[in-house]
Amino acid sequence: MPNARRSERGPMMTGGTPLRSLDEEELLGHIIPAFPPSDDLVVAPGDDAAVLRTSDRTIATTDTVVLGRDWLDAWSSGADIGHKVVAQNLADVAAMGGVPTGVLVTLVADPELSLEWVIDHTRGLAEACAAAGVAVLGGDLSSAPAGVVMVSVTALGRLDGAPVLRSGARPGDVLAVKGSLGLSDAGLRLLQADAVERLPEAVQTHRRPRPPLAAGPGAAAAGATAMLDVSDGLLRDGGRIARASHVVIDLDLEALVPYVDVLADVLGAEQALDCVLAGGEEHSLLATFPPGDLPEGWRVIGRVRAPGDGEAAGILVDGRVVTHTGWDHFRTT
Amino acid sequence: MPNARRSERGPMMTGGTPLRSLDEEELLGHIIPAFPPSDDLVVAPGDDAAVLRTSDRTIATTDTVVLGRDWLDAWSSGADIGHKVVAQNLADVAAMGGVPTGVLVTLVADPELSLEWVIDHTRGLAEACAAAGVAVLGGDLSSAPAGVVMVSVTALGRLDGAPVLRSGARPGDVLAVKGSLGLSDAGLRLLQADAVERLPEAVQTHRRPRPPLAAGPGAAAAGATAMLDVSDGLLRDGGRIARASHVVIDLDLEALVPYVDVLADVLGAEQALDCVLAGGEEHSLLATFPPGDLPEGWRVIGRVRAPGDGEAAGILVDGRVVTHTGWDHFRTT
Incomplete structure (x- = not known):
């Protein structure tokens, strides 16, 4: 170091x-x-x-x-x-x-x-x-x-087309991500642990995030209904889209496995999932699209639906409301 | 106070x-x-x-x-x-x-x-x-x-027309100001002297300068050849126009008398002139125009000419090169 x-x-x-x-x-x-x-x-x-x-x-x-x-x-x-x-x-x-x-x-x-x-x-x-x-x-x-x-x-x-707001997600849309998840937070943890050599790519992402800038107007042209960049973590930022759009977003934990796998060898499964769900400063793009073909490189990680009777707008992980305060302290309500 | x-x-x-x-x-x-x-x-x-x-x-x-x-x-x-x-x-x-x-x-x-x-x-x-x-x-x-x-x-x-740069002043132009000169600096001196009641308008200008914003595009439309706002004092800012335009600006001390008179009763003649020539944070507009009619409220305070043989671009006060370091320490070179 x-x-x-x-x-x-x-x-x-x-x-x-x-x-x-x-x-x-x-x-x-x-x-x-x-x-x-x-x-x-x-x-x-x-x-x-x-x-x-x-x-x-x-x-x-x-x-x-x-x-x-x-x-x-x-x-x-x-x-x-x-x-x-x-x-x-x-x-x-x-x-x-x-x-x-x-x-x-x-x-x-x-x-x-x-x-x-x-x-x-x-x-x-x-x-x-x-x-x-x-x-x-x-x-x-x-x-x-x-x-x-x-x-x-x-x-x-x-801005060449219409602006893509956080508030446009509609029931039936898919939630998709372009870019990495959890790498920046993993990099921060490796810096804290004095172990940067275990995954230099993560440390590099923490130090110099590279947002997929061209994918923003690309997503807009492809009909993205809502979009933001992941600055405070998938759960918090996905929750922002859900609340602004008055919808429920069901995250698919299975679809997140590839992102977790990148980190699990180095951090263990729990910390890796923590980074993927809650890691900030990643600056990947998170967007909702009508179902159908997505622009290149976007991966579906969830679905958008209308809230049920008495259900609040928000984001669920495999059907559970998850309040994140660090993976060990996830509170299920 | x-x-x-x-x-x-x-x-x-x-x-x-x-x-x-x-x-x-x-x-x-x-x-x-x-x-x-x-x-x-x-x-x-x-x-x-x-x-x-x-x-x-x-x-x-x-x-x-x-x-x-x-x-x-x-x-x-x-x-x-x-x-x-x-x-x-x-x-x-x-x-x-x-x-x-x-x-x-x-x-x-x-x-x-x-x-x-x-x-x-x-x-x-x-x-x-x-x-x-x-x-x-x-x-x-x-x-x-x-x-x-x-x-x-x-x-x-x-920007509706062409931008007015600092570098466009031409020999034969006049130098004109829109707004006050020296009030902000006078206000600062009164604050330092715990005497704000002697000229509240000056203190108010120091605290809340009110640049004549509409006069900017007005000057542009009227053919202003160079312009800036007085943020570091008439001499320094006027000198910037002169050097960027490769011209000499002759300030006319007589034309500055009305600005000095506003302050002289309160600060004395020397400090008043100092404020007018060197006082910053005024944010009045200073511009050069081709000779002829000026837009309303602009007052001519100098003239633009080509430098003589071996003469540097810069600003003169009644024909003298003045290096300002406080009125008592003006250095004549």
């Missing part, structure tokens, strides 16, 4: 060149040139504001990560955080059925933060944006009290 | 109900209903992302304020900060010649921050957005280490 050992010494704050030794222009000189070029930029950052080519409807969302709350220096590099904060914002755009087009990025940091961390972080941001064909529209830099590092991203996107 | 006295006791952190006693849903219940309705929202906040009606080009900018760095609890209420952070973002949209249409707002705060401050702050944000006809497109809430309160806003806008 070279990363963790390196980070235990606190490289963000103690190594290299502190930000306080640079003026803003010098710092921007390390940041701006790293960002990918974009044909969608009518006016690039540097004036009062940037100007982006848009269509008649623009998707907008924002998400912020804070050191110590959303990540630990010991477990994630600056580049990892750049990848992750972009991914989680772009996933929200894709989950509306949209194509991400631009981001704005704000860094608020302790002046003791090292320039090297910022350069590494900027590289991660730029890589994630370039991979998604997304322009960097601007940002802001600000100093913060000791120990504070915070990155806030706003993402914009293009 | 009832405000300052109240604030010396630290109402943000010590009065009322701390945020830590609410869950996110309860907290959002205090925030979301305050925001103004908008016809431009295709999908309101609450799903993965909001969807805004846009045209073929969208302006985007972001600006963050941090407690202790950008404001003091003793001098600005939560509502003041809401007004101010919205105003400074919308001014950037107007300064491109655009019409602000939407904002996203992120609050990152110490869990000890009082709910009452957040409610007051939200009211200020909502008032400023409603006054400008701007929709709130979403936001994020996050906790932060002790003592940290930070508000980050991203503003979007519509």
